[in-house]
Amino acid sequence: MSGAMQQQLDFIAYIQRLLVEGDFSATYKFALLHALADISIEKHHADPQAQLQIKFDELVDKFITLYWHQASPFGATGNNTEQLLLQNTDSSKQAKIITTLHDAKLNNINSISQLKKSQGWKNIRSSTLKTIKEGPLWLLQKLNGKEECFLYPHIKGQSYITLNAGIASCFRRFYDLVVYLAKNAWLQKIQSIKHNQALIGPQSQLHEFLFGVDRNALTKAKPILVELQSNTCFYCQKLMKNAIEVDHFIPFSRYANDLGHNFVAAHSTCNNSKSDFLAAQLHRERWQEQNLVTNSQHLTNELSDFFNCDSDKSLAVSNWAYQVAQVNSAKLWVKKGYFEEAASFKYKQPSTGLDLVAEEKPRYDV
Structure with a gap:
């Protein structure tokens, strides 16, 4: 041993x-x-x-x-x-x-x-x-x-x-x-x-x-995320009309802390379908670009009164979550009924950038 x-x-x-x-x-x-x-x-x-x-x-x-x-x-x-x-x-x-x-x-x-x-x-x-x-x-x-x-x-x-x-x-x-x-x-x-x-x-x-989650605080994030995403669901990229929810991109069940950069706005159907799964690589790349690069400072300015806003910390948490998924050969949620296997990523530390390399893995439905 x-x-x-x-x-x-x-x-x-x-x-x-x-x-x-x-x-x-x-x-x-x-x-x-x-x-x-x-x-x-x-x-x-x-x-x-x-x-x-x-x-x-x-x-x-x-x-x-x-x-x-x-x-x-x-x-x-x-x-x-x-x-x-x-x-x-x-x-x-x-x-x-x-x-x-x-x-x-x-x-x-x-x-x-x-x-x-x-x-x-x-x-x-x-x-x-x-x-x-x-x-x-x-x-x-x-x-x-x-x-x-x-x-x-x-x-x-x-x-x-x-x-x-x-x-x-x-x-x-x-x-x-x-x-x-x-x-x-x-x-x-x-x-x-x-x-x-x-x-x-x-x-x-x-x-x-x-x-548990402070649901009242989550309501503060919703209008900011909706505007940032041009009123489109983060996951399906379709226009949101009703039943808009704030989703923890890294599920709260996996990391039970509210980080301001970890939120996205989504249809309730997409949010419920994703549930406690980690999202697929295509979603992860979009989340990093949206929340950790393009709008990092904006989210900090708007949400720091209500949440801990630290993009490096959010990246470190996501790296950990996906590494665990890789070790466990976990399923990553693509959309309702569709998943992909956790890819093999090469990570950099949060302070050195957001680059990662992924091997393509097959997607399958359930």
Whole structure:
């Protein structure tokens, strides 16, 4: 067995142990695990055995993104603090980041972009960083009272952590699994807190509340995309009249973050047919040209108040998604009922351009 394969097996075993043997009094460790997986995707490195440096500022941004929606009352439209879901097993104490972000929302801050422009951002950033450093950063890898630094060494006094050699590659390889496990453990933790059970009830949309798409924000993107695409469906290239939807080009089920450059406008029929499949190469090339080259700055200008707009990050995520598809010989959606096999691509890093080479693969229907 190769060293890389053994490390991947060890990685899966470690993540399993971390979730079973770790001490989780709050949900911060799940958020940190999710954040490490996300950043590993967004900062792709060509060498699978490379280390990956992650700055604390990147972790702060991820934590605020993950907790932003959760800092709203559950199942209510008002701002009653008592309706916030507790994220700490100490029923008398709310998770600090939830309180901080909820207070910001009470001050009419309605988006993360607004938050970063507000007078209180410096204090919020500092408070969130303190929470990360005092809590999950040095406790995530503490199993049964013992530090086992498989993911990254505990070197304090720096402004970053460094994932051990090959770990970022493991996060990329098993991203779906890691995020699935982190979210479900997070969900179970919230459900286990007695205070929350009366709010949640026997049947609830808790998963959608914690981790779903902000549909209201998507409506902000629709008119911009419709105008940009001259009112034509991104996929079938036909005129859109009714039932226009905003589609995540890289499906939300594969990468559960809203990136401003990842949206396209499409007929609802095309969107529903594409579902959670990756789009075919011809669509991908058009998406890159439309969103990452020709209209990159325009999308940033128009959508940065509502979404994270970073074209390099969007390209890195798409490269990762299509590489995984290639490894798994996945089907790529062409149009309703038609698919093609994932092609073999040669990728460049986001900073070096958008060039790629693809081998033609047969298309087939189902």
